[in-house]
Amino acid sequence: MIGSAVYGNRWIPMVNDLVARLSDKPHPPVWLFSCGPLHSLDRPVNDTSDAARATAALNAFSHCTFPGKLDVAELSHGEQLVFASSGAAEGDFRDWIRVCNWARDILACLASVDHENRAVR
Ligand SMILES: Cc1cc2nc3c(=O)[nH]c(=O)nc-3n(C[C@H](O)[C@H](O)[C@H](O)COP(=O)(O)O)c2cc1C
Known part of the structure; x- marks a missing residue:
């Protein structure tokens, strides 16, 4: 998991x-995450260009x-200025249940791949 x-x-x-270091080498399966938006999820979620690039580079x-x-x-003074004009909200919006569900999905995916590999052998 890279994020x-x-x-x-x-x-x-x-x-x-x-x-960049991993992209031209063999590597284990990769799941990506971004952590950022400071507002409710009914607003559009931004997928950064870096996330899109990493998705392609690491498959x-x-x-x-x-x-x-x-x-x-x-925040530094400069960061406070960026924040003030961003429309974002101060607070802790982390959703640990979503994070746990995401991790569980990954575990299920790995378990099914492992199961298929054993079945082939
Ligand atoms: C100066 C500044 C710029 C930010 N820019 C973005 C942004 O472009 N998109 C976004 O979703 N979140 C943005 N955020 C929110 C951060 O990603 C968020 O606070 C995150 O939880 C920070 O994680 P960290 O404390 O582990 O570095 C910004 C925060 C700051 C202070």
């Missing part, structure tokens, strides 16, 4: 570097976007 917080519609550089099974968390008091 990133989203800042200015981009994944953080460390995660993009990891994707990922899927990409899922989870809501994030923001404490304005922890």
Whole structure:
């Protein structure tokens, strides 16, 4: 599982570097996630260009976007300016049940692949 917080519609550089390092090598099955949106999910969820690129580069099974968390008091002055003009809301919107369901789906997928492999052998 590879994922990133989203800042200015981009994944953080460390995660993009990891994707670049893996993309020309054999690697295990990959699931991707982004964590960012600070509003209810009835607003459109942004799939970053980095997520789309990583999905293609790693042939990922899927990409899922989870809501994030923001404490304005922890932001630099510049970040507070970005936040003030973004229309986003301060708060903790993380949804651990969605995260657990996502992880369970991955587990089920891996278990069924493993089961098929054993059946072939
Ligand atoms: C300066 C700034 C820019 C952000 N830009 C985006 C954005 O473009 N899209 C988005 O969905 N979330 C955006 N966010 C929200 C963060 O992704 C969210 O707060 C996330 O939970 C941060 O995770 P972290 O604390 O692990 O870095 C932004 C937050 C800040 C402070």
